[in-house]
Amino acid sequence: MINQLVFAYFAVVILFSAIMTISRRNPIHSVLFMLLLFFHIAGVFVLLNAEFLAAVQLIVYAGAILILYLFVVMLLQVDRETKSSRANRFWPWLTAFGVIIATEIALLVLRGSFPGENGVMMRTMPGTGVKELGIELYSKYLVPFEIASVLLLVGLIGAVLLAKKDAKE
Amino acid sequence: MLELMPNTLGYPLLSLLIFIPIAGAIVLLAVRNAAAARWIALVVSLVEIGLCIPLLANFNSGTANMQFGESMSWISDWNINYRIGVDGISILFVALTTLLTTISIMVSWTAVQDRVREFMVAMLFLESAMIGVFAALDLFLFYIFWEAMLIPMYLLIGVWGGPNRLYAAVKFFLYTLVGSVLMLVAILAVYFTAGGTFDVLALMNYKFGHDFQLWAFAAFFAAFAVKVPMFPFHTWLPDAHVEAPTAGSIILAGILIKMGAYGFLRFSLPFFPDATIFFTPAIMILSVVAIIYGAYMAFAQTDFKKLIAYSSVSHMGFVTLGIFALNSQGLEGGLLQMINHGVSTGALFLAVGVIYERTHTRLLADYGGIAAKVPVYATFLMIITLSSIGLPGTNGFIGEFTIILGAFKHKVIYAVIASLGIILGAGYMLWLYQRVAFGKVTNPHNEHLSDMNLREVVAALPLVILVFAIGLYPNAAFQVMHASTEHLIQHMQAKAQTLPAVAQAVGALTGH
Amino acid sequence: MPNSLHDFFQQLGPMYPEFLVIAVALIALVADLVVPRGQKHLLGWLGLIGLAAAAALTLSLAADHAGNTQTAFFNGTFLFDPFSVFFKMVFYLSCSLGILLSMKYLSVEDIHRGEYYSLMLFATSGMMLMASAGDLITLYLGLELMALSIYILAGFMRGDGRSNEAGIKYLLLGAFSSGIMLYGMSLLYGLSGTTNLNGIMTFLQSADLTNPVIFLAMVMLIVSFGFKVAAVPFHMWVPDVYEGAPTSVTAFMSAGPKVAGFAVLLRVFVHALAPLQGHVSAILAVIAVLTMAVGNIMAISQTNIKRMLAYSSIAHAGYALVGLAAATANKAMMVDGSASVMLYVLIYTVMNMGAFGVVIMLRKSGSRGEEIADFAGLGKTNKAAAFLMLIFMFSLTGIPPLAGFMGKFYIFKSAVQAGMIWLAILGVLFSAISAYFYLRVIMVMWMYDPKQEFSLLRSPALALALAIAVTAVIVIGVAPSSVLEIARASVLGLM
């Protein structure tokens, strides 16, 4: 009961802030709504016993990615929308299309079935979860883990390479 | 059942024929000097003619089997083999190809001044591909050569052609390509239906289902009809002929458009006899339409080359008429007429080339009365004109006469219309000759025309000889092809017997 | 402890080529600090040596594993099989050609930086991981590693707005498609409880296929991979990105990532989603037709050669999709259909990169040389370049005896074999249409008079790249047997 109410709260805020994110004229407001969204998604993660990911969600998404957005939006001073229209001219149709797709996906999900659906909500995984996650990450998913490190390096190279001004420029 | 008789000469004659020009072309790529390029090309083409001598000498006209056969595995995963061989149907084309290539190289001696080396490379590649088409006994191999021909021909038209060459080249390329690719799908369908083989001889013996035959025939027809070209797929031909350089026109008229008809004989008829019979009425009608339409259009032309191009449409109508008469006279007539047309139209384009090189115009109105100035040329043109008309004693007469005979046996009305076509043909050709050669010299530029030089005479002479040789002694040609055409008729008959109604029709047609 | 370490290295064995490529990339990155400006091409050669060593390593590993169709490592996240070996060789090839094409070009564009080569190698390692992925996670990360490197490469000309635009457009659409792909993957995971491809196949074999969520996941995966290989209607980004990116990057981008996309498509749809075969095939067939149609028809009206080649690459993705549709049609077609796609992407790589090589030759200071009209009269003044372009164009058209024909032939052969004759007919017709715009390039080169003095970009590296490409085009065209056999044998890894 409480859990469901909490979920309902999270869901409503998530959807609300998502809509606000994509509809604000000022990107800075979008970013702030996005922040709200991330907090509530982290909440959903906690509901699902994924505390570690809730923290990661905040540390990386909110603390690194989003702040980067905010920095760039502010630095570039693009917060003042100069044009009257914020969306392209097809937006009503595309939105309608989105609503249809969403309904469709929802219906499909309701009609379809997932094997885990009857699973219990109690945690049967031993320990805190973080440790197990770590063990899986460093054993079973070692290859992806290594790739991820290379990926981050590439991201780093790219960001430095592209954004850095040459001395002569 | 046809067999591939292995080559017993001790040297791979057909492979040499196919690959010597390519080797020559590769050598040419390294040559910078234009004169040297010409000579190398000429020597290579003469070697090819030389190779035709053992080919014809060792040919056994008593059998319908494929001779000088070579076979080896090429792409084993797809069961594709390098299988080549010639029979009575294809051998003459191989010989004609070598001859016309040599002539083309000779007439281009001075006409082509720009990028000579590339020109000769293209000619030699073209020769290889053409011989390959006639010799291939594997459908895949055939298709490779068939398509590969497009590249040099496209370049010949596009690079060395007339003012409107770009349009003509692209049109030529696209028309033929669209037809060919449809054939490719049909080839694949044939391959899978027949259990995974591209072997032409094996496919000849395979009995395809009736419905399958219908659409596969249609797809092959798309490729061959464009190439022939049959009405209404002919519109690329006048453009291509007009814009192509003389050598290109000679090859185009002499060999390339024969390939369509050759395809009918080699593939469509033996593979799909039921469909052939099914489509025969339509094709016969298209053929007579082409005869009349081509002739009619020829009357209206003011451009020398365009007139010949339309006459080709008309003449090729005769060829398809003969082939689809589906009796031995028709077939043999059609075959012979193909050779004839190759010779006479090749010669006509040569004639155009010779005069164009001097006057730089192809408009008939710009000529007139040149007979007095260039007597040798006028004589040459006269002989060719008469051959084209089909005057008895020339090759044209034999071919057309045999075809009409075949058509008559098939259905009288076609023979009647075709005869009308002959009369029209005589009309426009003679009118052409009159406009070019007779009367007074109207164009002051023509006052100082020089006559054909030795090189041109040498180039033209073989053709003139052939005109009379075939006209006077056609049996030599008939003998070569007879066994094969007979076998083709019998083969169709035997294969079509699976369907009683059709068998009866074949029986009626072939007079059995 | 030593024992487990030994086991660990034992297990690491099959990944040595990936490690090697990444290591070379890192070395190049560090070496960049000491290599002086103007000598950066040394890093390119370093990369080439690395790629050659990786290729040798891959082949020796393949020899070690000869006989095994598929060997899984690291709990199935990494697969070593002939299939991945084949694709890795194609990636080495495309990266090597890419590096060779870049060396001189980068100097002309004044963007000769060491990071370029590192990024190329990183992208290649990403592709290699994609080909070897046995798990959705590996697959996703490999894909992102590749994509991220290429976003950067596309925007590599920092001072040029067009390049920046290309980079950001590519990134936006790439990230968008990744989002869709992830959602599909998440559904797949929810359904099967695993991200392992073999596990997913096992699940689907016993699953209730009327479950609509399975199809939702399938459609999302098709959509997202459609983006990656630039299939219609997910192709909008291609022309802009190809035009804006540095030409050498465009050359690489048109081959490598697309090939990697097909590797993944094969792995996922032919192998993991095998129980859904018929449905996948139907959707792919429709996409293939649209892709061929849009690619070929839009290419006709292009005046910029890079845009034209962009649309042409869309069209070629369409042909490869025909092969994929055949491969997924039924069980019997898996080998031939997949092999046809593999052969095709290999051939496409060499001929397309060759064509871009000639485009690069035209780039010189003062002129971009990207308009088709810029080629006017090239055949008069620079016969060798024009001749190469001629061969590549005819090969792209699919005229025998060049490799392009063999590729298309196998594709259409598979389609006919799978009973999709209509698809084959549409395919050949579109490929006939494609002749029009390829011919135009030839026409402009050979049949127009030169408007300008050509001073072509020349360098030994460029010449080497073109020589490799043209040799491959001709040799595969004339004697496709061995490559074909390798492709067919490599498919077995998929099963």
Added chain:
Amino acid sequence: MSESHQLLNIAWRVLLFLVPALALVAFILANAMYLQLMERKVLAHMQSRLGPMRTGWHGVLQPIADAVKFLFKEDVIPAKADKWVFSIAPLMLLIMAFGSMVIIPFGPPTDFFGILSHKVPMLVSNLNIGVLYILAFASVGTYGVIMAGWASNNKYAFMGGFRSAAQMISYEIPMAFAIVTVVLMAGSLNLTDIVNAQQGRWFLFTPLGPVVFFLYLLAGIAETNRVPFDLPEAESELVAGYFTEYSGIRFGIFYMAEYMNMMVVSLLVSIMFLGGWLPVQIFPHALAGVAPIVWLNKALAAIPPTLWLLAKLYFFIFFYMWLRATLPRYRYDQLMAISWKTLLPLSLCVLVASAFMKQLGWI
């Protein structure tokens, strides 16, 4: 479980949460107010002054007077400011500071000298991801600063906000690495576990401990924008930094948040390196035979754990103020250079080194 029983259960759980939460709030607020007074006093005495003397005995009522002033002052929002963001920004900071405090244990589970029937933990929420949670909140704290700077629509505020945010982000990374090193040593993310892991020896006295301690302390000071890293408030350049435009209660919140953050950092330093609530013991092993020392150690151990923690906390707070009175301010580029070029590589090396040492059993 019946409906009413369930409700009762919920109510009990809410109570269990509310009581410590309210206690924590009270503690924090009181501290935030009086730490300000403490700072003024400490600074004054270090500069041979007396500081506030008038309100109450030695100015003890000064914080209350200040609070009243803040509350009743007009709340000015600049006309061109983004009102929503402007209003939310200080709250963000406040929430983040409170949020971080939620998981900090103030002592071992206790039954309050037998008052309660069973032991209750001395913290609001015992999350198993403990330290990560702190990091999460710390990283989000940046938003308050940057929002305040931007929303004020004032270039000084904007610059100040930016500098501050950039500084916080930069120092977060060495800080995170330092924390991870501690986690590595303790083998747990949970702060209580971390304290318990120091039972025999504080982490400060492990081979790499001083380095990590130094790293964390430095990063923590920078993270709270205090001297010598108080660039955002460089009056000479930026007036008052990101809160230039703020006044009244909002200004007060910023002020409080600063002290709260100082408390968080000080508490974490104490917990992670100085054994948290563990008592100070003078060479318990080496001097085990020396009677006075043993008595002293026993006496020290008898002091309630929470007091130990508070003692360590106030020591570090004092340290902060000491620094302020002593050190000049860094230049901005120096500040960034310290983080990226010194602290970050150092912290990485330390992490790797301690991983090896842990594996080899040296820690």
Added chain:
Amino acid sequence: MIPLSWYVILSALLFTIGVVGVLTRRNVFIILMSIELMLNAANINMIAFSHYLQNLTGQIFVVFVITVAAAEAAVALALIILLVRNRGVVYVDEFNILKG
């Protein structure tokens, strides 16, 4: 007890909002954020499945998704900075050197 389908539908809605954002908005920042919404939707799915299936793979996947998102954001923003520096636009329909 919250049914699994609630989570999936929540994520579906979030995903669609993201897609609509990508398709309709012109500001490149908002498009990027919409893409982040899509990724988050997938993450919710993964974690919900992970929870109900009692297997950690979903959580692992999310770790990597977040990693990738970070790297991608860095590159994206670098490119945007370049674009603004060179061209001064952030609206995708004003990216008009290329034909679009």
